[in-house]
Amino acid sequence: MDLETAHAAEGKGPLQKWLAALVGLSAVVAASLATLDLHSSKRYEDLVSRSSRESVNLFGRIAGSSFPVSGMYISSQIALFRSIQATSRELVSTVEPEAQPLESALARAEKAAAERLTLLAETIGETPSLESGVDATTRDVIGTGEAELTAIVEQQNEMLDEATRYGNRSSRAIFALSLVALATVLLGLAAVMGARSGAAPLVGGAGALLVIAIGWGLTAFLE
């Protein structure tokens, strides 16, 4: 279309000169807008895919870090139960003097066992060390705290905001490209009509559309 139109614009009159200039300009504007659109749409895609990954990462971390913490709390409760049991035996032994030697001995044993269980329960909730052999990703996941989760959510929101900006920019570029296409159609029509009456408004309309397209394309940078 552009090729034919450009070639038809033999420079015999001002209309043909305008036609030639506008055809050339429309090609440059179209290439610029297409580049702008590609850049914006690729940034949009990258940000959206990263945001999707952050969603997965977020829920993976929430689930992954909850198992050791839950395991530690449940184990601590068992250890605490054992400790309470030991204390209960000591209390009972003061009420029933005959049971005192047995209950006291059992209480001592259970109290010592409870202390060891508490220490063991604490190790369950610990983030594995580098020497443990656990891979870096899993160690990182287990060590995830509320601060990290909040940071991920904030980062994800920022990504989506930025993606929206690039999406809008792409939409503006596409709309401007549509205007360029329309302008090119008018120029083609004017070229077919030659110097006959009616060609001038077409060229003028195409010029106006190109100006609007350029302006619209520039507003993309305001996003």
Place this chain on the structure above:
Amino acid sequence: MTVDAAAPEEDGGPGSPQREAAPPGNAPSPAEASAAEPPARRGVAILLALSAVVAAVIGGRVAFRSSTATSLWQQSVREETKRAAAYVEDLRYVYTSEQPVAFALSDARFRAEELKNVAPSVEGLNRIVIELEQAIQEYLSSGPLAEASLLFNDERYQGEHGFDVARRVADIRSENPELVALDPEKARASGNRASTHAIRLMATTIIVAIAFMFGSLAQGFPKRRQALLTVGTVMLALGAVSATVVEVVS
């Protein structure tokens, strides 16, 4: 669209004196018309056509690289999901299936050991009761259930305070090394490279479009045609070289 049809006034198009003077049946053949065409006008057509061809070739390559970038970014999302599913499942298995059993067995073992420690402090029937309780706890911590629990029973997993759950996690994770090795960031980085490549290539079409513009101007401004054609040709060459450089460097 041919060059002849594009310029009716100069080449004897409808209404031109040349066309009107030609006797019927003696119209020039396309080959003759092409030969009679001024070289500069042929240059315009060639420049415009070449610009379109170069732009189309670059555009095709851009579409390919752009598609590659999209595909790699989607792959990074898939890998992230796969990786997360793997570590969540491994952690779930160790901490909710193996660890509670190992902890209950540790409870029994600790009680058995501590009962053994306090047994000498009592005598008679009380001692018998404590020794019986110790025997029960020992049985619990060494019976079939204990043997089935690797985390509790295997010496590899013995830690300072009982069992070492982290070491068990490491072993479970290493059972699927390909899942541990997953790195979605690599796919994303490759996608970024493909995307940058596509965008840079696309940018070179602006130079080609400028070449096209000079070709178009050369058609519209015959007096400056030669100069415009020269600039257009230089721009086209520059666009093609730029695209080649981007292709080689990226």
